[in-house]
Amino acid sequence: MNTIPAPTIEYGTLAPLLVVFGAAIIGVLVEAFAPRYLRKAIHVPLTLLSLFGAFALVLVQVLRGQVATTASAMGAVAVDGPSLFIWGVILVLSFVCVLLINDEGHFVASAAAVPGSADEEEAEAEGGGGHTEVYPLVLFAVGGMLLFPAAHDLLMMFVALEVMSLPLYLLCGLARRRRLLSQEASMKYFLLGAFSSAFFLYGTAMIYGYAGTVSLPGINEALAKGSGLDPLLMLGLALLGVGLLFKIGAAPFHAWKPDVYQGAPTPITALMASGTLVAAVGAVLRVFWVGLGNLDWNWRPIIWGVAALTMIVGSILAITQTDIKRMLAYSSIAHAGFLLVGVMATFGTAAQNAVSLKAILFYLAVYSITTVGAFAVVTLVRDPGGEAGHLSRWAGLGKRSPMLAGVFAFFLLAFAGIPLTSGFFGKYAVFAAALNSGTQPGDSMGGWMAGLVVVGVVASAIAAFFYVRVIVLMFFSEPAADGPAIAVPSTGTVAVIAVSLLVTVGVGLYPESLLGVANDAAHSLFIR
Amino acid sequence: MTTHYLVLSGLLFAIGALGVLIRRNAIVVFMCVELMLNACNLAFVTFSRQVGNLEGQVIAFFVMVVAAAEVVVGLAIIVTIFRTRRSASVDDANLLKY
Numbered sequence: 001m002n003t004i005p006a007p008t009i010e011y012g013t014l015a016p017l018l019v020v021f022g023a024a025i026i027g028v029l030v031e032a033f034a035p036r037y038l039r040k041a042i043h044v045p046l047t048l049l050s051l052f053g054a055f056a057l058v059l060v061q062v063l064r065g066q067v068a069t070t071a072s073a074m075g076a077v078a079v080d081g082p083s084l085f086i087w088g089v090i091l092v093l094s095f096v097c098v099l100l101i102n103d104e105g106h107f108v109a110s111a112a113a114v115p116g117s118a119d120e121e122e123a124e125a126e127g128g129g130g131h132t133e134v135y136p137l138v139l140f141a142v143g144g145m146l147l148f149p150a151a152h153d154l155l156m157m158f159v160a161l162e163v164m165s166l167p168l169y170l171l172c173g174l175a176r177r178r179r180l181l182s183q184e185a186s187m188k189y190f191l192l193g194a195f196s197s198a199f200f201l202y203g204t205a206m207i208y209g210y211a212g213t214v215s216l217p218g219i220n221e222a223l224a225k226g227s228g229l230d231p232l233l234m235l236g237l238a239l240l241g242v243g244l245l246f247k248i249g250a251a252p253f254h255a256w257k258p259d260v261y262q263g264a265p266t267p268i269t270a271l272m273a274s275g276t277l278v279a280a281v282g283a284v285l286r287v288f289w290v291g292l293g294n295l296d297w298n299w300r301p302i303i304w305g306v307a308a309l310t311m312i313v314g315s316i317l318a319i320t321q322t323d324i325k326r327m328l329a330y331s332s333i334a335h336a337g338f339l340l341v342g343v344m345a346t347f348g349t350a351a352q353n354a355v356s357l358k359a360i361l362f363y364l365a366v367y368s369i370t371t372v373g374a375f376a377v378v379t380l381v382r383d384p385g386g387e388a389g390h391l392s393r394w395a396g397l398g399k400r401s402p403m404l405a406g407v408f409a410f411f412l413l414a415f416a417g418i419p420l421t422s423g424f425f426g427k428y429a430v431f432a433a434a435l436n437s438g439t440q441p442g443d444s445m446g447g448w449m450a451g452l453v454v455v456g457v458v459a460s461a462i463a464a465f466f467y468v469r470v471i472v473l474m475f476f477s478e479p480a481a482d483g484p485a486i487a488v489p490s491t492g493t494v495a496v497i498a499v500s501l502l503v504t505v506g507v508g509l510y511p512e513s514l515l516g517v518a519n520d521a522a523h524s525l526f527i528r
Numbered sequence: 529m530t531t532h533y534l535v536l537s538g539l540l541f542a543i544g545a546l547g548v549l550i551r552r553n554a555i556v557v558f559m560c561v562e563l564m565l566n567a568c569n570l571a572f573v574t575f576s577r578q579v580g581n582l583e584g585q586v587i588a589f590f591v592m593v594v595a596a597a598e599v600v601v602g603l604a605i606i607v608t609i610f611r612t613r614r615s616a617s618v619d620d621a622n623l624l625k626y
Contacts, residue, residue: 114611155587162594166601173605183612184621186605191557191618194598195548198564201591202541205571205584209534212579214587259624 010072013061013079016054016087017150020143023050027136036132043135047098050139054146055091058084067524071152075215078152078286081524082357085517086149086282089365093274094142096372096499099492100267100379101138107131107265108176115179131174137167138271145275149282152527154204154214154240154291157283161200161247164279165193168272172264177386185263192246192256200243206236216291217527223294237292237299244287247280250306250340251313254333258321261329266387269325270375273332274368281339281364285357289346290526300445303344304452310337311459319466323389324378327466328371331415334463335367341456342430344449345437350525352437358522359429362515366414366422366507373500374411377404380487388484394470396479401486405474407501412471414504416464422507425515431456533574540567554606554616565595 011018023046030042061067062084071078101107107130110123144164151157173186208214210232211222226233246253261269292299314334321327342363345356381388381397381404388394398405414421417428431453438449489497507514540563547560569588576584610616 111608112611155590159590159594162597166597169601169605173608180612181623183605183609184623187554187609187618187621188624190602190605191548191554191561194558194561194602195545195564198541198544198561198568201565201568202571204587205537205568205575208572208584208587209575209578212581214583263624 007074009074010068010079012066013068013072014077016057016091017077017143017146019050019054019057020139020146023047024136024139024143027139031133031136039132043132044098044102047135047139048095051091051095051098051142055088055095058088058091062088069524069527071527076152076156077147077150078290078527079150080527081521082282082285082361082526083150085361085521086278086364087146089361089368090142090145090275090278093278093368093372094138094145094271096369096496097267097271097274098135098138099496100270100372100376101134102492103267103379103490105130105176106267106379107134107174108179108182111174130176134171134174137171141165141167141171141271142275145279148279149286151283151286152216152290154207154216154219154287157287158197158201158204161197161243161283164276165197165247168268168276169193171268171271172260174268175263175265178263181263182265183263185260189256189260189264196243196246196253199239199246203236203239203241203243206232206239210236216286219291220294223292233295234298237295240287241299241302244280244284245306248277248284248336248339249333250336251310251333254310254313254336257333258326258329261332262323262325262389266325266375266379270372273328273371273375277332277336277339278364278368281336281343281360284340285343285346285360286526288343289353300344301448303340304445304448307337307340307344308452308455310334310340311456312337312462315459315462315466318463319469321466322391324391324394324470325375325389327391327470328374328378331463331467332371334459335415337459338427338430338456339363341434341452344445344452345430345433349440352433352440353525354519354522356430356433356437357525358515358518359426359433361518361521362511363426363430365514365518366426366503369500369503370411370414370423373497373504374408374415376493376496376500377408377411379493380404380489381484382487383484391470391473393480393484395473395477396483398475400479400483404486407497409471409474410501411504412467414508416467417460418464420508422504422511422514424508425511427456427460429515530574530578533570537567537570537574540564540570552617552619554609554618557618558602558606562595562599565591565598 067081068079113119113123141164144160147160148164151160169190172189173183175182210230211219249257311334314330318327318330342356342360346353414423417423434449434453438446544560544564548557551557569591572584572587
């Protein structure tokens with residue numbers, strides 16, 4: 001009998017992941033065994049503590065200088081510098097989003113009850129609050145988000161993709177108000193998400209057929225040997241790209257984003273717009289850079305086109321929107337395009353790679369925290385039937401609630417990339433890295449990179465137009481007599497807005513602080 | 529020898545993808561997605577044979593588990609929609625647009 005060698009698992013390195021998944025499983029047990037009136041009292045501290053604990057474990061690894069230099073768990077998970085940075089960002093974001101989720105009134109009391117039925121009234125009357133299943137679902141989704149950009153082979157990446165997405169599909173359908181919209185968003189997200197993950201999986205199968213392995217470095221090695229023009233490889237690259245670009249919402253795979261962002265409960269939209277985007281961009285970087293690095297003359301022209309299209313589509317369609325959440329969704333699409341410009345710039349020498357990686361990590365961190373703040377403000381502007389989504393309802397908000405409108409205006413300026421906000425330095429870093437990569441010797445896309453930056457700057461200008469339009473609407477038009485009520489924010493919501501405002505202003509004034517951290521993370525590069 | 533299986537897998541995948549695009553009932557659309565996942569499984573197992581290692585077969589097991597989890601979530605969502613609207617047609621879900 002042959003003995004099977006036992007696998008080694010680096011528990012210390014993987015601890016942040018294990019803490020989040022462990023807490024999620026405990027959360028499921030709480031749902032099963034704790035009486036209803038106790039559940040929320042157990043879930044909230046459990047969720048917040050586990051996210052905080054995981055963040056502390058990430059910090060410990062970084063501060064001790066113990067960043068792993070080889071992949072953990074038999075080559076399945078790579079906890080390198082960029083992974084740790086992305087983990088830290090996702091954990092902070094999800095902590096902040098859980099504070100938003102805590103607020104009363106976002107989630108339905110009984111998702112199974114038909115809207116408008118007696119069942120629903122009964123559930124509302126007896127239960128109070130919403131489904132407490134939300135907390136373990138969020139933890140599972142966050143666990144998936146952590147694993148997705150750190151996955152070091154395509155199988156692990158597929159599993160992480162599903163662990164991240166499946167809870168989010170459900171969470172989208174749990175809004176307490178406007179339940180038809182919420183359920184519709186959930187179904188659209190689910191069907192399109194499942195469709196795109198099937199593409200991802202078939203792409204994985206094709207690449208497995210070509211390379212004989214699904215491990216990312218293994219694929220890269222096989223690419224170095226082969227001619228690179230194998231039909232299996234081309235097909236795999238295209239299908240894999242569809243699956244990944246869908247997740248970051250790049251055009252032409254962006255159609256789900258406005259619908260889902262509008263229909264989902266706003267705290268969940270905040271989590272998707274920040275956490276999912278960060279995780280998906282991390283995964284895109286890892287696949288294209290670690291797995292397909294030797295094929296860059298094949299995928300860079302495609303990403304060039306997708307990036308340009310995404311920036312233009314996102315910026316132009318945002319102008320025509322009349323719903324604030326839809327507008328922010330298109331803005332998120334445009335920002336996905338700006339991030340892809342950064343992905344394009346990962347070419348050439350290790351120094352150039354570090355520069356562009358630093359730019360993307362920095363951009364991800366500042367953009368996502370501003371997004372959470374903006375959606376937190378959206379939760380506060382309310383009509384009798386729920387949040388006041390329509391832009392016309394926001395008219396004159398600056399006169400009725402100057403503080404809130406001022407904060408929102410500041411977030412919009414940060415999205416637009418006005419100097420003295422964090423968004424400016426994010427865009428600057430990405431565009432500078434892209435221009436720099438065009439000057440690398442041997443870059444066949446040299447001139448094209450400058451072209452892409454021009455497209456990016458034009459798209460930013462178009463985007464600035466609709467951000468400023470909302471600001472003008474808030475401050476320079478008369479408020480309607482029956483305008484929306486401004487809800488008294490809970491402590492949690494105030495904390496969320498304060499944190500994202502502080503980061504947006506702080507990084508805007510002292511970008512070196514965060515740039516330094518991003519730089520350290522980027523310099524250890526991805527484990528190849 | 530393995531080419532036939534690959535062609536079959538490609539056909540199944542194409543039928544599934546086409547079904548997602550042209551069928552109107554959410555349950556059928558969902559079944560087509562499952563068909564696509566099974567086409568992936570067939571491709572993985574075939575390549576496993578062709579390449580000569582077991583990775584592909586192991587992956588097929590993972591995919592089956594993920595597909596099962598997806599069925600749970602998907603049916604929950606579709607049933608909720610059906611109870612609300614008395615229809616599982618994807619054309620009727622048209623409140624979110626533009």
